[in-house]
Amino acid sequence: xxSESMASYKSSTGILNFLLISxxxxxxIVSCIASKFNQEFDxxxxxxxxxxxxxxxxxxxxxxxxxxxxxxxxxxYLFGKIDMQLKLVPGNSAxxxxxxxxxxxGNSWDEMDFEFLGNLSGDPYTLHTNVYSQxxxxxxxxxxxxxxPTADFHxxxxxxxxxxxxxxxDGKPIREFKNLESIGVPFPKxxxxxxxxxxxxxxxxxxxxxxxxxxxxxxxxxxSYRNFKADACIWSSGRAAxxxxxxxxxxxxxxxxxxxxxxxxxxxxxxxxxxxTKRFPLGFPPECSVNM
Ligand SMILES: *[C@@H]1O[C@H](CO)[C@@H](O)[C@H](O)[C@H]1NC(C)=O
Numbered sequence: 001x002x003s004e005s006m007a008s009y010k011s012s013t014g015i016l017n018f019l020l021i022s023x024x025x026x027x028x029i030v031s032c033i034a035s036k037f038n039q040e041f042d043x044x045x046x047x048x049x050x051x052x053x054x055x056x057x058x059x060x061x062x063x064x065x066x067x068x069x070x071x072x073x074x075x076x077y078l079f080g081k082i083d084m085q086l087k088l089v090p091g092n093s094a095x096x097x098x099x100x101x102x103x104x105x106g107n108s109w110d111e112m113d114f115e116f117l118g119n120l121s122g123d124p125y126t127l128h129t130n131v132y133s134q135x136x137x138x139x140x141x142x143x144x145x146x147x148x149p150t151a152d153f154h155x156x157x158x159x160x161x162x163x164x165x166x167x168x169x170d171g172k173p174i175r176e177f178k179n180l181e182s183i184g185v186p187f188p189k190x191x192x193x194x195x196x197x198x199x200x201x202x203x204x205x206x207x208x209x210x211x212x213x214x215x216x217x218x219x220x221x222x223x224s225y226r227n228f229k230a231d232a233c234i235w236s237s238g239r240a241a242x243x244x245x246x247x248x249x250x251x252x253x254x255x256x257x258x259x260x261x262x263x264x265x266x267x268x269x270x271x272x273x274x275x276x277t278k279r280f281p282l283g284f285p286p287e288c289s290v291n292m
Pocket of ligand 1: 119207
């Protein structure tokens with residue numbers, strides 16, 4: 001499954017064709033507006049702790065001493081521009097972890113992760129990111145946010161095309177993972193991925209290495225989701241069907257976005273595997289020479 005067969009929905013130039021395609025290809029219509037959670041996702045675990053509310057416009061996950069909860073997309077995707085708005089567990093969220101990620105099935109899987117590690121009231125969340133290709137991860141980068149992620153909804157996005165993966169927060173790129181197959185680094189481009197999210201208890205490690213425990217008197221803990229938008233190629237019967245207009249498929253970081261990425265990395269990055277000399281005494285992974 002390469003990029004050739006992805007182009008199977010060829011974009012048309014004629015206005016009549018355009019109108020026809022607009023009517024036929026619903027992805028062109030729905031890609032601009034937020035989707036309904038009940039149409040796009042299933043609550044996959046948590047025994048009633050995950051809920052779809054407000055006629056499909058809002059999803060909440062909750063965590064208590066007995067269980068967390070999670071959801072997953074009905075669709076699988078191969079490339080896309082995917083936005084989700086999250087509002088994280090407020091107050092004392094130490095020990096809780098909210099995950100939001102894309103992952104392919106199998107033993108040699110690809111994955112791109114956002115994970116939000118809770119903290120004591122008033123202390124900052126850690127945004128943890130990772131990229132796996134063909135089952136290999138170990139590519140952690142962590143960030144602080146420049147706002148309180150529990151006070152309001154903010155947009156967390158993945159742009160994934162054959163050349164790169166860009167993680168963004170409120171439209172500001174925070175991380176780029178380039179396709180460096182040319183120097184022998186596998187890149188996620190053949191395996192379709194599903195979107196997953198969960199809220200769970202990780203107080204054995206999450207907050208200061210497990211020193212701070214989840215305060216169960218505060219339970220249930222709740223995280224909320226809204227405005228899911230996937231302008232993406234949907235996997236079906238062994239191939240990906242892409243929206244007609246998909247400028248993101250060849251998108252790169254322009255000069256302005258690159259400046260923003262540098263700004264975030266300079267001011268808000270708190271961990272980068274590519275500078276962790278203790279961890280890689282014999283030299284950094286090859287992508288570190290190019291990817292930050
Ligand atoms: C919690 O806050 C403390 C103090 O600012 C900080 O050192 C720590 O990295 C924060 N994040 C987590 C996940 O513990």
